[in-house]
Structures are given as C-alpha cells and as structure tokens.
Amino acid sequence: MRDILPPESGRWRQFTGVFADVVERAGYGQLMTPLLEDLGVFTRIGDATDVVTKEMYDFVDKGERHIALRPEMTASVCRAFAEQRPTTPWKVFYSGSNFRYEKPQRGRYRQFDQVGIEVLGADDPNLDVEVIALAWEFYARLGLRQVTLIVNSLGEPDDRARYVEALLAHFTAAGAALSEQSRATLERNPLRVLDSKREIDQPLIAAAPQIADFYSDEAAAHFESVLAGLRSLDIEFAVEPKLVRGLDYYRRTIFEFQGGTLDSAQNALGGGGRYDGLVEALGGPATPGVGFALGVDRTLLACDDEGVFPAEPVQLDVFVVDVTGGLEAVTITSELRAAGFAADRGYDNRSMKAQMKLANRSGARIALIVGDDELAAGTVVVKPMHGEGDQVAVDRSEILTHLASLSDQNRTNHE
Numbered sequence: 010m011r012d013i014l015p016p017e018s019g020r021w022r023q024f025t026g027v028f029a030d031v032v033e034r035a036g037y038g039q040l041m042t043p044l045l046e047d048l049g050v051f052t053r054i055g056d057a058t059d060v061v062t063k064e065m066y067d068f069v070d071k072g073e074r075h076i077a078l079r080p081e082m083t084a085s086v087c088r089a090f091a092e093q094r095p096t097t098p099w100k101v102f103y104s105g106s107n108f109r110y111e112k113p114q115r116g117r118y119r120q121f122d123q124v125g126i127e128v129l130g131a132d133d134p135n136l137d138v139e140v141i142a143l144a145w146e147f148y149a150r151l152g153l154r155q156v157t158l159i160v161n162s163l164g165e166p167d168d169r170a171r172y173v174e175a176l177l178a179h180f181t182a183a184g185a186a187l188s189e190q191s192r193a194t195l196e197r198n199p200l201r202v203l204d205s206k207r208e209i210d211q212p213l214i215a216a217a218p219q220i221a222d223f224y225s226d227e228a229a230a231h232f233e234s235v236l237a238g239l240r241s242l243d244i245e246f247a248v249e250p251k252l253v254r255g256l257d258y259y260r261r262t263i264f265e266f267q268g269g270t271l272d273s274a275q276n277a278l279g280g281g282g283r284y285d286g287l288v289e290a291l292g293g294p295a296t297p298g299v300g301f302a303l304g305v306d307r308t309l310l311a312c313d314d315e316g317v318f319p320a321e322p323v324q325l326d327v328f329v330v331d332v333t334g335g336l337e338a339v340t341i342t343s344e345l346r347a348a349g350f351a352a353d354r355g356y357d358n359r360s361m362k363a364q365m366k367l368a369n370r371s372g373a374r375i376a377l378i379v380g381d382d383e384l385a386a387g388t389v390v391v392k393p394m395h396g397e398g399d400q401v402a403v404d405r406s407e408i409l410t411h412l413a414s415l416s417d418q419n420r421t422n423h424e
C-alpha cells in the first residue's frame with residue numbers, strides 16, 4: 010500500500026475529475042458505496058476466482074459479521090441496485106480504492122484505485138458500444154496513444170457452459186503435457202487455463218476449442234452488433250478469442266484495454282463486460298448489466314511512460330514575507346485568499362533571507378514583503394519574482410487593486 014504525496018495526489022484528483030466529466034456528460038451519476046461489504050456480496054462473484062478465494066481482505070467484526078474490504082466495485086453496484094431498486098436503465102459511475110492481497114510489484118498493489126461505470130437494466134448491444142466508447146474517449150482525454158482494445162464474447166451462459174466442458178475435455182486429455190499449475194487451474198476454472206503464460210502450455214492453448222464455435226445465434230448476433238457499433242465509431246479493436254478475464258460473472262461481451270508501455274503481466278489498464286446474472290445472484294430481479302473498471306495506478310504509470318497528463322503543482326500567485334512578528338501576514342494572506350488569489354506565507358518569524366528563499370522556492374509570481382518600515386508606514390513591498398518589473402511600495406489598503414492590475418498587465422503581455 011502506498012502513500013500518494015503532492016503534487017502527485019493532485020494528479021489523481023484531476024484524473025477522477027476528467028473521468029467524471031466524460032461520463033457525466035453521457036448521463037452517468039456517481040454512486041458511492043461502502044468500502045466494506047458483507048463477505049457474501051463478493052463470494053457471489055464466483056468461488057473459482059482468485060480475487061475472491063485467495064486475495065480478499067476479509068475478517069469477522071465486533072458484531073460477529075463476516076465482512077470484507079471490497080476487491081472490486083461491480084458487486085457493490087449490483088448489491089446497491091438489488092437493495093435500492095432504482096428505475097432502469099441505471100447508469101452510474103464510481104471511483105475509489107479496492108483491496109487485494111496480491112504480490113506487490115510495479116503496477117500491482119494491495120490497495121489500488123479504480124474508476125468505472127456500470128449500466129443496469131438494458132440489454133442493448135449499443136450500450137456495450139457506448140461503454141467501450143466512453144473508456145476510449147477518456148484515454149484520449151488523458152492523451153494516451155498506445156492503448157489497444159481487445160474484445161471477445163463468452164456467449165450465453167449455456168454456450169459458455171458447453172465451451173467449458175469442451176475445454177475441460179481438451180486439457181484433461183493432454184494429461185501431464187499441461188503444466189502442474191494449469192492442471193490445478195483446470196480443476197477450479199477451465200477458462201482460466203487460457204490465461205496461462207507458461208511456455209509449455211502454449212501449444213495446448215493454441216489447439217484448444219474456440220468459443221466462437223459454441224455461440225448460439227442470439228449470442229453471435231449480439232456480438233456482431235457490438236463489433237459493427239465499434240466500427241461505426243472508428244474505434245480500433247482486435248477480437249481475441251482467448252480473452253476470458255478474471256471474474257466469473259461475465260456473459261457475452263468482454264473487453265480489455267492494454268497499455269503499450271507496461272510489462273505484459275501488468276499491462277491491463279482496464280476492462281469490463283456484460284454480467285447478466287450478477288444482480289439476480291445478489292437477491293435482485295433478473296437484470297442485465299454492462300460496465301468497466303479502469304485501474305488508476307496503472308493508467309497513471311502508462312501516462313508517465315508516454316509523457317502525458319503530468320502532475321502539475323498548484324501555481325501560487327503570492328507569497329507573503331512578514332518579519333515584523335505580528336499579525337500582518339495573518340490578515341494579508343486571509344484577504345488575498347478571500348479575493349481568490351492563491352497565497353502562502355512564511356512562518357516562525359524566520360529571517361528575511363530565509364523567508365525570501367521560501368518565496369523563491371514556492372514558485373509564486375509575487376512576494377509581498379512587510380518589514381518594520383512598511384509596518385510603520387502602513388505599506389507593503391510588492392516584489393515581482395520572475396523579473397516582471399521593479400518592486401514598489403503599495404499602501405496596505407491598495408494591495409488587492411494593485412495585484413489585480415498586475416494580473417491584467419500580465420495577461421495583456423501574454424496575449
């Protein structure tokens with residue numbers, strides 16, 4: 010788990026701000042759910058999922074309830090839907106931390122953040138297209154260029170079940186030719202064997218049955234509509250028949266966004282899909298759902314690698330240097346801030362030299378200096394820090410008007 014310090018933390022806030030801007034304009038409202046849920050909310054995601062079986066931070070609380078820190082947010086959204094029963098289609102977005110007990114490395118942390126959207130109550134393949142297009146637009150707003158989109162369909166639940174049987178038969182017949190780890194995976198979740206990166210498994214994976222051969226007409230038509238919609242928006246994608254994604258609840262469309270600059274084990278920037286059975290599993294009415302979650306930590310690493318969306322420290326307008334030890338700096342900074350200037354000051358009555366050093370380091374455009382002479386005369390010295398004109402003494406009551414005129418001047422100079 011990490012500390013995120015300024016100015017990096019400011020970038021995180023801007024990141025969620027840009028995300029909210031993109032999705033709010035498409036009709037999504039923010040849903041805020043608790044960090045903790047009843048353990049059952051997550052075990053319904055699927056008991057063959059590592060996220061649930063191995064990586065959950067779960068514990069018994071003082072009221073003897075078995076609860077867990079959320080490992081992802083889709084289950085919480087569906088739980089909230091089942092409880093609140095809002096009108097459909099319900100279009101929500103979220104942002105916040107998730108917790109998974111994974112082996113930490115670059116791009117993989119035990120506490121990580123996601124932003125995401127979910128739509129509950131509509132089956133329309135055009136909605137899958139909308140959801141993917143919004144993530145696409147968001148990456149463009151960040152300035153990321155090396156993002157690839159891969160899509161697949163897992164078919165209807167029946168198609169998927171028949172496919173899983175075929176995979177099981179295929180990999181079981183291979184016996185010891187399959188890696189020991191994959192044999193263990195096979196017992197829990199045959200689909201996930203397709204995810205294996207082990208060299209020895211590759212020929213068997215390449216020869217495995219293809220999901221497309223198991224699609225019902227309905228599933229095939231749904232998938233075709235999604236692909237046609239993506240083409241109509243000029244969104245580039247590749248169909249990847251081996252894409253299965255980690256969580257068990259997916260049905261039909263699934264997709265993943267991959268970054269071009271990250272190690273292959275951590276290159277998934279985000280992903281999502283349809284999960285038409287999850288609300289029902291959580292005690293709600295049968296409700297189709299589709300959405301995605303994008304990893305904030307990893308996407309920002311990709312931004313660093315591509316040199317886009319940099320952290321920008323807040324630009325200070327004024328730094329107040331007061332060596333009189335009284336209340337001048339207190340009242341002046343307060344007036345400045347109330348008038349909308351970004352203002353900071355020196356503390357602990359440090360020397361003029363020390364405070365000027367701080368003023369310099371702060372990056373402020375202007376230092377306002379109060380010494381004993383100024384205090385006696387009721388003035389302050391206004392000193393431009395970046396060589397924009399000479400320093401002048403200004404009457405204490407004229408500070409705001411003087412600064413405003415400097416800002417105007419500054420603006421005209423830059424135009």
Ligand code: AMP
Nearest residue numbers: 081116117118121277278279280304307
């Ligand atoms: P998932 O919920 O597993 O589909 O993950 C969606 C996205 O969340 C991934 O593509 C990653 O960007 C991010 N993510 C998942 N797990 C982690 C983790 N342990 N650390 C950092 N980011 C993660």
